[in-house]
Amino acid sequence: MNATPALRTEHLDLEPVRVAHAQEVWTQLDDERMWRYFAQLRPKTIGDLRALYAKWERGCPDAGEVWWNWLCRERISGEPAAAMQATIMLDERLAYVAYAVYVRHQRKGFAREAVQAIVERVRETFGITRFLAVMDTRNEPSYRLAESLGFTRTEMRDGEYTYELKGAPAEPPRPPSEMGPPNQAR
Numbered sequence: 001m002n003a004t005p006a007l008r009t010e011h012l013d014l015e016p017v018r019v020a021h022a023q024e025v026w027t028q029l030d031d032e033r034m035w036r037y038f039a040q041l042r043p044k045t046i047g048d049l050r051a052l053y054a055k056w057e058r059g060c061p062d063a064g065e066v067w068w069n070w071l072c073r074e075r076i077s078g079e080p081a082a083a084m085q086a087t088i089m090l091d092e093r094l095a096y097v098a099y100a101v102y103v104r105h106q107r108k109g110f111a112r113e114a115v116q117a118i119v120e121r122v123r124e125t126f127g128i129t130r131f132l133a134v135m136d137t138r139n140e141p142s143y144r145l146a147e148s149l150g151f152t153r154t155e156m157r158d159g160e161y162t163y164e165l166k167g168a169p170a171e172p173p174r175p176p177s178e179m180g181p182p183n184q185a186r
Helices: 021-029 046-058 110-126 140-148
Strands: 012-016 065-074 080-089 094-101 130-136 152-157 160-166
Touching (some): 012 110, 021 080, 046 065, 110 140, 130 140, 140 152
Antiparallel strands (some): 012 065
């Protein structure tokens, strides 16, 4: 249950993060634009990134918490496009989601696609119906994404917004062709 599952979306393959990915993504992560809102988390060296990925690959040592971390590849090119994370708090019955799209892949809808797939898989696997996302108040693309996915802002503290998604996902309306013939009065 602690092992990160591979996922697929329309345009992305989400692979469990492995130490070997560090070399492949370092040039994209060594871009200061990626760390504009959370510079304190930026790995200083590729060695730091390898150590972080090794920690993620091992998984959380706390039995009440599960870490799932993905490298997202654009399916057509095979290029790394983003990193995604779900931290599942089993006792609290909630999960935190986090996303970072590499600069040259931003504004393509990849974060939206990946977060939807992650929320769905976490719901299926753990029965979680409460999701949180925390972001810098200046990061408008991030909070607009959260809002577009149905998250609502619940808190602002220390320059960060907390967004929450509760309940089962809303089912999109079915197209008329799938609804069958209309009821007719007899």
